[in-house]
Amino acid sequence: MSSRLVEQLGAHRAAGATSSDLAQQVRALILDGRLTVGERLPSERALAAELRRSRSTITRAYDQLEAAGYAVRLHGGGTRVALPHARTSSSPLDGDAQSIDLSIASMDSTPGLYDATVRSLPRLAALRGTSGYSLQGLPELRDAIAQRFTLRGVPTLAEEIIVTSGALNAMNLVLATIGRRGERALVEQPTFPHALEALRRHGYRLLPTPVDVDGWDQDHLMDLLLRARPHVGYLIPDFHNPTGASLPDAARERVAATARSAGTQLIVDETTAELDIDRGWTPTPLAAYSPQIITVGSMSKIAWGGMRLGWIRAERDLIARLLAVRPSFELGTALLEQCIAVELLDDMPALSAHVTARLRAGREAVSAGLAQIDGLRMPETPGGLSAWLDLGAPVSTRLALAAREHGLILPPGPRFATGGVLERRLRIPITLPPERTHTALARLRHAWRDVRDGSAEHIGEVPSAAVI
Structure with missing residues (x-):
């Protein structure tokens, strides 16, 4: 029976990961709330056996998590999930350090x-x-x-x-x-x-x-x-x-x-x-x-x-x-x-009219923001809470991590799936006020640039156009 960590990672995706990639994937699960602070991680030996990797690879991954503050090793208590006491941001966006949370797809209250x-x-x-x-x-x-x-x-x-x-x-x-x-x-x-x-x-x-x-x-x-x-x-x-x-x-x-x-x-x-x-x-x-x-x-x-x-x-x-x-x-x-x-x-007619107007404005704001991001575009979105993007490459978790450095909380595609799949996908809510969406998509543009700049080293070049 698989450990909860491997179920969240997705055994197939994690099995071929380097120690650095594995540490990044676990970090993403922690930041996304799928692994909770204090939760016990599998032992190095057990995780190595589950993923069919060397124990040294797992040890290096755990070492990286511990060094970054995302894990603590307790004598006799194994390795447990943690969060750093303080985090710094390298965001180039001056004057607005407040994070924008795109993990919640919900509108503010109806005027009525x-x-x-x-x-x-x-x-x-x-x-x-x-x-x-x-x-x-x-x-x-x-x-x-x-x-x-x-x-x-x-x-x-x-x-x-x-x-x-x-x-x-x-x-x-x-x-x-x-x-x-x-x-x-x-x-x-x-x-x-x-x-x-x-x-x-x-x-x-x-x-x-x-x-x-x-x-x-x-x-x-x-x-x-x-x-x-x-x-x-x-x-x-x-x-x-x-x-x-x-x-x-x-x-x-x-x-x-x-x-x-x-x-x-x-x-x-x-x-x-x-x-x-x-x-x-x-x-x-x-x-x-x-x-x-x-x-x-x-x-x-x-x-x-x-x-x-x-x-x-x-x-x-x-x-x-x-x-x-x-x-x-x-x-x-x-x-x-x-x-x-x-x-x-x-x-209900007044309530429905308000919902339609707000969602239409939100959709237009997301579409306009995505038009400024090379390689991404708005899929057909006739209603609902969000736009479901195809990133063109399995970089959703990496993009979510990069977004955090720019004050943007962004759940990666695997958050909506079983077994760690859907790394090509990303959910962008259409429920925020247009001005808030404009700021969020500007931050996403910076995060996307970071991923593209570093993509060749890890996963190959990000395509110039997403496949929708």
């Missing part, structure tokens, strides 16, 4: 949030005589969410909805209820990193199926469902995170039927479903094709990330099971957020 909060206060005041606990969610909010599903083509009742503290909270509740340790889970590659972590935490073995800006490899997806018969499948069919792709209606029907035949429970993440700019068509939710499909959603991307409010739509018998499990780790969702959400959902 304040007014919705004020309007919600009488509703909240009327609840003061209750216990304040809301295990399933306020009836009026569940009704509003159900009506939204019905308008989108999936007839839904309030009894089929649970209000949660965000979509990730919803997914963890689902997995705590139906999860089976040791079973297999189908996941898209790339996908939302925290969903991968949740599935791993609940003991699933992950089976990736590829997605790109032009969509899913549908034959691979169907074959994997029928051949592996995974217990669960996690899909983001609308404005997929991070590629921005949307699954066509015909494919949705086929996926639902195939999953039903394979005995796979589909968990559909609709957190990004409302993030349309100019897709030009409106697909039917996947839940319309099978009553067994579990759908999770959230207000975080259309209203504000600070509103920790999401939901689950499922059949009533599963709702009952979810409600039986939920008290083991929480007793409901905050009432203030629920009262605000009722007001926001009552004016």
Whole structure:
């Protein structure tokens, strides 16, 4: 069984790395949060055996990490992850030392949030005589969410909805209820990193199926469902995170039927479903094709990330099971957020118009910034959270490390995958204000220059044009 470090690195990629490259890859995992401070690394002997490298190579890699402050060796305690106490920046960008974090693809709050909060206060005041606990969610909010599903083509009742503290909270509740340790889970590659972590935490073995800006490899997806018969499948069919792709209606029907035949429970993440700019068509939710499909959603991307409010739509018998499990780790969702959400959902046209305008401006800013970077260009991005770039060479981790030296936090492509792959890819959010995006892309341009200048020594010359 592979160590967690090798699973994160990707055995094939790490096996041919020099000691310096291996140290760089581990450093990237630490900076990206995939290895945590204090976590124990494999012994030199064990890691050498896993990667089929000499022990001296591993020793040199660990020595470099320790010298840079990213590892500490404890007598009798092995080697553990650390962070340097102080870091210096060689950024040429004078006058702005504050980092810009592109690991978070989320907009600031909708302008209507304040007014919705004020309007919600009488509703909240009327609840003061209750216990304040809301295990399933306020009836009026569940009704509003159900009506939204019905308008989108999936007839839904309030009894089929649970209000949660965000979509990730919803997914963890689902997995705590139906999860089976040791079973297999189908996941898209790339996908939302925290969903991968949740599935791993609940003991699933992950089976990736590829997605790109032009969509899913549908034959691979169907074959994997029928051949592996995974217990669960996690899909983001609308404005997929991070590629921005949307699954066509015909494919949705086929996926639902195939999953039903394979005995796979589909968990559909609709957190990004409302993030349309100019897709030009409106697909039917996947839940319309099978009553067994579990759908999770959230207000975080259309209203504000600070509103920790999401939901689950499922059949009533599963709702009952979810409600039986939920008290083991929480007793409901905050009432203030629920009262605000009722007001926001009552004016979805205004909310959607704001989201579209902000995303369009963000997309234009990213496109303009990338136009100034030789070798990179904007892929088709009809909506969603981000642009999914092809760098033309496996330099994503190196670029992410270079970006840190210029005050830019940038998750590399492997952050969105299993097994350390997707080194040619990079996610750039389109959710920041244009002026912030302009600064971020200027910093990316400097980091890209650093990678290109040093690329011949390590990986060969970076192509002058990316393959999209």
